[in-house]
Amino acid sequence: MMAGDEQAFVALYRRRQGPIYRYALQMTGNPGFAEEITQEVFMALIRDLKAFDPSRGTLGAYLYGICRNYVLRYVAEESPYVGLPEPEGGNGFTEPTAFSDLLSDLAEAETVERVRRAVLTLPPHHREAVVLCDLHEMSYEDAAQVLRCPVGTVRSRLHRARELLFTKLKRVSSVPTGQTDSAPAQSESGRRL
Amino acid sequence: MNCQSFREIVHEIDRPNGVEVGTLDAALGHAQACTRCARHLHRSRQVASRLRALAFADESQQASTRTEEHLLAAFRAQSRRRLRWRAVAGWIAAAAALALAVAGGTLWRHASRSLWLAAHSEAARGTVSAPAAARSQALSSPGETRRDVRPSVLNAAHTGGAKATGRLQPEPETAGEFIPLPFADDDAPLGSGEVVRIRLSEADLGLLGLSVSQEAYAQPLTADVVIGEDGVARAIRFVE
Numbered sequence: 001m002m003a004g005d006e007q008a009f010v011a012l013y014r015r016r017q018g019p020i021y022r023y024a025l026q027m028t029g030n031p032g033f034a035e036e037i038t039q040e041v042f043m044a045l046i047r048d049l050k051a052f053d054p055s056r057g058t059l060g061a062y063l064y065g066i067c068r069n070y071v072l073r074y075v076a077e078e079s080p081y082v083g084l085p086e087p088e089g090g091n092g093f094t095e096p097t098a099f100s101d102l103l104s105d106l107a108e109a110e111t112v113e114r115v116r117r118a119v120l121t122l123p124p125h126h127r128e129a130v131v132l133c134d135l136h137e138m139s140y141e142d143a144a145q146v147l148r149c150p151v152g153t154v155r156s157r158l159h160r161a162r163e164l165l166f167t168k169l170k171r172v173s174s175v176p177t178g179q180t181d182s183a184p185a186q187s188e189s190g191r192r193l
Numbered sequence: 194m195n196c197q198s199f200r201e202i203v204h205e206i207d208r209p210n211g212v213e214v215g216t217l218d219a220a221l222g223h224a225q226a227c228t229r230c231a232r233h234l235h236r237s238r239q240v241a242s243r244l245r246a247l248a249f250a251d252e253s254q255q256a257s258t259r260t261e262e263h264l265l266a267a268f269r270a271q272s273r274r275r276l277r278w279r280a281v282a283g284w285i286a287a288a289a290a291l292a293l294a295v296a297g298g299t300l301w302r303h304a305s306r307s308l309w310l311a312a313h314s315e316a317a318r319g320t321v322s323a324p325a326a327a328r329s330q331a332l333s334s335p336g337e338t339r340r341d342v343r344p345s346v347l348n349a350a351h352t353g354g355a356k357a358t359g360r361l362q363p364e365p366e367t368a369g370e371f372i373p374l375p376f377a378d379d380d381a382p383l384g385s386g387e388v389v390r391i392r393l394s395e396a397d398l399g400l401l402g403l404s405v406s407q408e409a410y411a412q413p414l415t416a417d418v419v420i421g422e423d424g425v426a427r428a429i430r431f432v433e
Binding site: 004006009010013014017018020021022025026034035038039042043046047109111112115116119130134135136137155158159162165166169 | 201204205236237239240241243244245246247248250251254255256257260261263264265267268269271272275276
């Protein structure tokens, strides 16, 4: 690619653009901006191919790192937080019965959108931990390389992010559906995924 | 395992290689015994499940082909720029090398000319004494030492040299007029000088900045050279 091989660039782009685009989309919630960020990431690669040093990490981590810089700039400037409706009273989701409602909604696109919005309301550092480790199934080590922080920090951020997500999803799903919990804690705890 | 340590690893339980097997068994055992922790594990799994659903829904998301086209165009433009810059850099390097060669050649030419004149001056001083005597006589005349003595020197060298060299060269010789050398500074006064007889080779003619015909070029020439007190040759005349 450094020799100007167009096919090599196309192959690299097609292999890497999906994760980069999704990362930008899941972090910003804005498809247009995700598109723009993806373009900027690869433009940076085109402009200065020598900036990538294989001894310092993988190409994937390098591209994620560039993408992250753009995303954080966007987040700082635009603050695209999506407001979530506050619970309309009651604390129905504190009981296990509410989880069965969540499970019943899982297959629905609306639920996916709720989760997406909940992720978008997370603080940026927690959001990127969730996006990388959960949505992109990245290992803690790889995520730490992208986020430029220790593995322990990634782990703690992810832990905190999941707690926050649970709280946010609980609020969203607190509208009564008339269904009762059918997944007792004891039986769930014994299940291994 | 207690509730506190369980909560610390609850989100790692279902993660591949999240916790060690022993810790995992202990955690699951604790969840079976503790309702509160079982509930916590349950909701952790719910969140993980929802996140997986989101990841699955987004799996097909990717940038548009328009972005790929833009990037491809940018890549081509960048490649062209890079090639152009390489060509320009090559030309710059070639020009720099040429300039260095010219400068080096000029310096070498000046240095070798000075050396050559100095060497021939020393050689001629020992063999040609008459022109030097004539020159000394001309320069010792009152009122001529502090002015431009070139005409006197040239005249003396012309007349006296002819007489003196008659002893060294049995055959009569004819000498032309002195020609200022192209690189000599005509405006600088010639306080004192020396006329030396030399024989010029082909290369020497070029070093003096003179152009000669092909016939003359083929054979060595005899000439008188006026050398100033600064050691720089000022004028030359050819002797036949």
